[in-house]
Amino acid sequence: MDNFKVRTMADMMAAGEKPDILFWVGCAGSFDDRAKKVTKAVARILHHAGISFAVLGTEESCTGDPAKRAGNEFLFQMQAMNNIMVLNGYEVTKIVTACPHCFNTLKNEYPQLGGHYEVIHHSQLLQDLLDTGKIKVEGGTFKGKKITFHDPCYLGRANDVYEAPRRVIMRLDSLMVEMKRSKSNGLCCGAGGAQMFKEPEPGNKDINMERTEEALALTPDAIAVACPFCMTMLSDGVKLHNKETEVKVKDIAELIAEAIDL
Amino acid sequence: MLSQILFSLFLLAGSYFFASKVREISRNIKLGRDLQINDRPADRWKVMARVALGQSKMTSRPVAAFFHLLIYVGFVIINIEVMEIIIDGIFGTHRILSFMGGFYDFLIASFEILAVGVLLACVVFLSRRNLLKLKRFWMREMTSWPRTDANLILITEIFLMSAFLIMNATDSILQSRGADHYVLAGAFPVSSLLVPLFNEMSNDGLMALERFCWWFHIIGILAFLNYVPYSKHFHILLAFPNTWYSKLEPKGSFTNMESVTNEVKMMMDPSIVPPPVAPGASPPRFGAKDVKDLSWKQLMDAYSCTECGRCTSVCPANITGKLLSPRKIMMDTRDRLEELGNGINKNGPDYEDGKSLLNDYITPEELWACTSCNACVEACPVLIDPLSIIIDMRRFMVMEQSAAPAELNGMFTKIENNGAPWQFSPADRMNWTES
Ligand code: SF4
Numbered sequence: 001m002d003n004f005k006v007r008t009m010a011d012m013m014a015a016g017e018k019p020d021i022l023f024w025v026g027c028a029g030s031f032d033d034r035a036k037k038v039t040k041a042v043a044r045i046l047h048h049a050g051i052s053f054a055v056l057g058t059e060e061s062c063t064g065d066p067a068k069r070a071g072n073e074f075l076f077q078m079q080a081m082n083n084i085m086v087l088n089g090y091e092v093t094k095i096v097t098a099c100p101h102c103f104n105t106l107k108n109e110y111p112q113l114g115g116h117y118e119v120i121h122h123s124q125l126l127q128d129l130l131d132t133g134k135i136k137v138e139g140g141t142f143k144g145k146k147i148t149f150h151d152p153c154y155l156g157r158a159n160d161v162y163e164a165p166r167r168v169i170m171r172l173d174s175l176m177v178e179m180k181r182s183k184s185n186g187l188c189c190g191a192g193g194a195q196m197f198k199e200p201e202p203g204n205k206d207i208n209m210e211r212t213e214e215a216l217a218l219t220p221d222a223i224a225v226a227c228p229f230c231m232t233m234l235s236d237g238v239k240l241h242n243k244e245t246e247v248k249v250k251d252i253a254e255l256i257a258e259a260i261d262l
Numbered sequence: 263m264l265s266q267i268l269f270s271l272f273l274l275a276g277s278y279f280f281a282s283k284v285r286e287i288s289r290n291i292k293l294g295r296d297l298q299i300n301d302r303p304a305d306r307w308k309v310m311a312r313v314a315l316g317q318s319k320m321t322s323r324p325v326a327a328f329f330h331l332l333i334y335v336g337f338v339i340i341n342i343e344v345m346e347i348i349i350d351g352i353f354g355t356h357r358i359l360s361f362m363g364g365f366y367d368f369l370i371a372s373f374e375i376l377a378v379g380v381l382l383a384c385v386v387f388l389s390r391r392n393l394l395k396l397k398r399f400w401m402r403e404m405t406s407w408p409r410t411d412a413n414l415i416l417i418t419e420i421f422l423m424s425a426f427l428i429m430n431a432t433d434s435i436l437q438s439r440g441a442d443h444y445v446l447a448g449a450f451p452v453s454s455l456l457v458p459l460f461n462e463m464s465n466d467g468l469m470a471l472e473r474f475c476w477w478f479h480i481i482g483i484l485a486f487l488n489y490v491p492y493s494k495h496f497h498i499l500l501a502f503p504n505t506w507y508s509k510l511e512p513k514g515s516f517t518n519m520e521s522v523t524n525e526v527k528m529m530m531d532p533s534i535v536p537p538p539v540a541p542g543a544s545p546p547r548f549g550a551k552d553v554k555d556l557s558w559k560q561l562m563d564a565y566s567c568t569e570c571g572r573c574t575s576v577c578p579a580n581i582t583g584k585l586l587s588p589r590k591i592m593m594d595t596r597d598r599l600e601e602l603g604n605g606i607n608k609n610g611p612d613y614e615d616g617k618s619l620l621n622d623y624i625t626p627e628e629l630w631a632c633t634s635c636n637a638c639v640e641a642c643p644v645l646i647d648p649l650s651i652i653i654d655m656r657r658f659m660v661m662e663q664s665a666a667p668a669e670l671n672g673m674f675t676k677i678e679n680n681g682a683p684w685q686f687s688p689a690d691r692m693n694w695t696e697s
């Protein structure tokens with residue numbers, strides 16, 4: 001990366017070091033062009049805050065979340081056990097990830113298979129860094145702008161994390177507006193449960209359009225997301241409404257990274 | 263004396279039939295897979311107190327919550343009055359609890375006020391269903407029976423409450439006239455308003471009317487009691503155990519399939535010896551095809567469902583016009599279980615009818631539309647988990663039938679080969695650091 005090198009667990013191990021935290025990038029974060037920008041933002045923030053972190057790099061593999069939710073428990077457990085072997089091999093204790101699906105699976109479903117880690121979502125890490133003053137934000141581009149936040153199901157309802165992303169957005173001195181369906185009542189973007197990987201069943205509308213319309217009705221300057229799947233779904237929705245110049249879809253990590261000029 | 267005998271017979275018959283139906287339902291629930299749920303009892307009591315007793319999940323819809331609360335409190339409190347009726351009925355006494363004096367007056371007065379509350383609530387609920395035709399009561403799965411069921415209960419409650427009030431009105435007139443047997447007891451803030459309607463009547467006429475209402479009220483209650491286990495109104499009982507046994511883990515945490523864990527461990531390490539299989543035992547199914555493959559808790563969920571449709575009205579798939587309705591998943595599960603249970607009643611415990619929940623009731627199209635977003639689980643006022651059934655049925659389709667949609671099979675293959683659900687090389691995982 002720009003002015004620093006992202007290190008892998010293998011590099012660190014070879015140098016006899018151990019990071020404080022493992023950054024679990026996830027498949028979307030590694031391969032999806034839009035999500036990669038979020039990954040970079042997270043890495044820059046971690047570096048900027050002086051946190052010693054590492055990634056698994058080529059040793060990382062899909063957590064198995066889409067397989068499990070599609071009903072393929074075999075594939076899920078194969079993935080999980082292999083990942084747990086790698087993680088335990090590096091004696092990982094703390095993990096941060098920008099994907100609520102990885103977060104949920106690592107946190108709630110790996111312990112049953114022998115993987116016990118402290119897992120946090122990047123919204124929680126960001127909140128902590130802001131609260132403890134390790135990073136300081138002065139409004140930035142989004143100062144005074146109208147922002148709405150779309151709750152990812154696997155962060156919100158699945159794990160009751162509603163406040164952390166909101167506290168992060170508040171730091172931008174922006175005008176936070178809530179959609180009618182928010183927090184525990186939030187509406188899915190349509191990608192969870194392996195829907196991301198297939199055509200939706202027939203209906204009168206795609207779920208992401210329903211959600212995007214609800215967000216656009218607030219005429220926000222930006223729709224903040226905290227999940228790579230929501231990012232894809234809502235960006236597509238905004239594009240289909242030809243609003244991509246007026247309304248930005250941004251991950252909360254990007255908002256913070258922009259605000260501190262990273 | 264005759265009326266006492268008659269009453270006791272009614273009471274015995276009513277209780278007997280109710281108990282047999284409850285026993286049958288409990289047997290049906292036990293047709294489900296075994297599951298141990300007894301951890302964290304303190305938390306479980308708390309959840310039950312908050313959600314079932316305290317109605318905490320109702321508040322998201324304040325209008326319904328208010329009127330439901332009237333009926334709920336009315337129902338609970340009125341049981342004290344039913345107790346008195348039962349004692350009076352068996353022993354031929356009249357208002358046996360009246361020795362409590364001022365407190366008794368207070369009780370009777372509060373029953374009357376609650377009775378009006380219940381009446382009002384029933385009228386409001388009937389209008390919402392039949393005049394306003396709220397969408398969630400008129401969806402695809404709300405065929406004529408579920409709609410009739412709801413209406414029957416509401417109308418019965420109106421009749422029962424009216425009988426109670428007329429009974430009190432006539433009783434109070436008889437009391438004031440010093441009629442034999444009618445001890446002076448109770449306070450009648452509401453029924454006293456009805457007194458002018460009956461004041462002209464003779465003592466005999468009043469007694470006949472009072473007795474008629476008394477019998478109508480108690481037989482109505484016994485009939486109602488026996489109707490409840492056949493109806494969505496069974497939730498008034500099952501809400502309590504169902505919340506007690508509800509999932510305490512985060513909603514995102516799906517069940518871990520131990521049977522799969524063993525197989526995967528053997529695949530990864532061939533030196534592991536498979537656990538011995540009892541001779542003659544067929545290996546358990548992966549996932550759920552029929553109700554017997556679901557856990558008893560999932561089956562209890564089905565009997566607890568009150569068909570309110572809160573789950574369906576927040577389901578993103580349903581909102582956007584897909585076939586999936588989590589309420590229908592629960593109703594289908596119950597209907598199928600009842601069907602199987604009836605077959606077992608007739609033909610013995612090994613009865614199989616060749617039908618199954620999957621396909622005969624629930625189609626793959628419904629199941630594949632779920633985003634696993636947990637909105638239905640969050641919305642349910644009695645903590646039912648339709649999502650767990652959906653996932654168990656997907657497990658069956660994928661692991662037993664290899665019947666996932668083609669795109670999902672493609673996704674599985676990519677995860678197996680590349681460690682990602684997309685077609686990318688694992689070697690490129692660090693590419694994001696470069697550009
Ligand atoms: S979990 Fe599935 S069934 Fe429940 S609300 Fe979400 S999409 Fe609908």
Ligand code: SF4
Pocket residue numbers: 566567568569570571572573574588589592641642643644645646648
């Ligand atoms: S599952 Fe719960 S929310 Fe859905 S209809 Fe039944 S009781 Fe209502």
